[in-house]
């Protein structure tokens with residue numbers, strides 16, 4: 767996990783910023799969203815929507831896919847295994 771996770775989190779951030787209910791500042795934040803700071807993955811939902819940095823924790827998916835969840839906003843992300 768890493769490049770694949772970063773790509774998936776970026777994609778999520780892009781998707782959020784293009785939603786019909788997205789605010790103009792969401793699109794601005796999408797341009798400087800950093801999916802990983804040091805070794806911690808950052809929640810795209812918290813950053814894009816609330817300008818908040820929240821670290822994601824991994825959780826077991828029961829499959830080869832990786833799971834990441836945010837304890838702050840409750841978002842979870844499944845990153846498909848290659």
Ligand SMILES: [Zn+2]
Nearest residue numbers: 809812836839
């Ligand atoms: Zn979050």
